[in-house]
Amino acid sequence: MTSDTQPYQPRRACRSEMLPVRGMQYHLRRWQPAQPDPELPLLVLAHGWMDVAASWQFVVDAFSQAFAQGRTIVAHDWRGFGLSRPAAPCDSYYFTDYLADLDMLLEQLSPGRAVDLVGHSMGGNVSSWYAGARPGRIRRFVNLEGFGMPDVPAERTPRRLAQWMDELRTQREGGMGLAPYAGVEAVADRLQKTNRRLPRDKALWLAHHWAAPDRADGLWRILGDASHKIVNPYIYRADEATACLRAITAPMLAVEASDDSLGQWYKGRYTLEQYHERMQLVPQCRIAVVQDAGHMLHHDQPRAVAQLIEEFLGAP
Numbered sequence: 001m002t003s004d005t006q007p008y009q010p011r012r013a014c015r016s017e018m019l020p021v022r023g024m025q026y027h028l029r030r031w032q033p034a035q036p037d038p039e040l041p042l043l044v045l046a047h048g049w050m051d052v053a054a055s056w057q058f059v060v061d062a063f064s065q066a067f068a069q070g071r072t073i074v075a076h077d078w079r080g081f082g083l084s085r086p087a088a089p090c091d092s093y094y095f096t097d098y099l100a101d102l103d104m105l106l107e108q109l110s111p112g113r114a115v116d117l118v119g120h121s122m123g124g125n126v127s128s129w130y131a132g133a134r135p136g137r138i139r140r141f142v143n144l145e146g147f148g149m150p151d152v153p154a155e156r157t158p159r160r161l162a163q164w165m166d167e168l169r170t171q172r173e174g175g176m177g178l179a180p181y182a183g184v185e186a187v188a189d190r191l192q193k194t195n196r197r198l199p200r201d202k203a204l205w206l207a208h209h210w211a212a213p214d215r216a217d218g219l220w221r222i223l224g225d226a227s228h229k230i231v232n233p234y235i236y237r238a239d240e241a242t243a244c245l246r247a248i249t250a251p252m253l254a255v256e257a258s259d260d261s262l263g264q265w266y267k268g269r270y271t272l273e274q275y276h277e278r279m280q281l282v283p284q285c286r287i288a289v290v291q292d293a294g295h296m297l298h299h300d301q302p303r304a305v306a307q308l309i310e311e312f313l314g315a316p
Helices: 053-062 095-109 122-133 154-172 184-194 200-210 238-246 261-266 272-279 302-314
Strands: 015-021 024-031 043-046 073-076 115-120 138-144 211-213 220-222 252-257 285-290
Touching: 015 095, 024 053, 024 095, 043 053, 043 095, 043 122, 053 073, 053 200, 053 302, 095 122, 115 122, 122 138, 122 238, 138 302, 184 200, 184 220, 200 211, 238 272, 252 272, 252 302, 261 272, 272 285, 285 302
Parallel strands: 043 073, 043 115, 115 138, 138 252, 252 285
Antiparallel strands: 015 024, 024 073, 211 220
């Protein structure tokens, strides 16, 4: 599919940076005002699984001038996504690595001072654990559809470990690659197929940051390591997740979309009601819903999401 639509034009320009983190180079996007206000905390945006830092551009553009003026905003590509690539080939990724990466990033970006943290999906899950493990590091926390997962009984551990080892074998034999695309228009088609609300101009703009042409054959490939598709060897323990939630001291805003993506994923195995019960464990937490939005709510309704973030971070 091709179209005459022009890619989205960002309102707020950012610059690209690389920072050393745990033996690799981490890629950042920084929206830096001409005159940063030293009284304003750094705002950190954490993307979700198989996404990239550029995904936040629409929300950053939707912030009001009053909110954005003087405020430094950064978004990073998690390891194995976007331009943050491990120095050596990696056949498996571990959830705890993201926690340590975030910790090292914040030490460089905001030494000795708490930040405002916004995380989407996987980025929200990582940020939830981090906010409990390092409560003094976070001033306020916004979680966009970072629901966590259903509890996995310990009895399933042997089966999970076997699955992980089987998938490592499959990956080594080249059986878990990511499909290539003929061009940027095809990448935009893929983004719109996944998210029916994503406008064509934004899909085209995202496609240039979500994928890139391969020098060898010219085909476009997603900027995400295929090893992310391998199941984690560790089962998800809800008691560990809730312990981190209880330890969060920062005020927290949990934002969900009206489409109930949780119900679509887990088919009753883990529900919004159960998620809300977990949120009640956070000492200071309120829930907000964005209407006419799905899991990629920061793409679907960037103005509504930006307004919620502004109001929450600016509240007394």
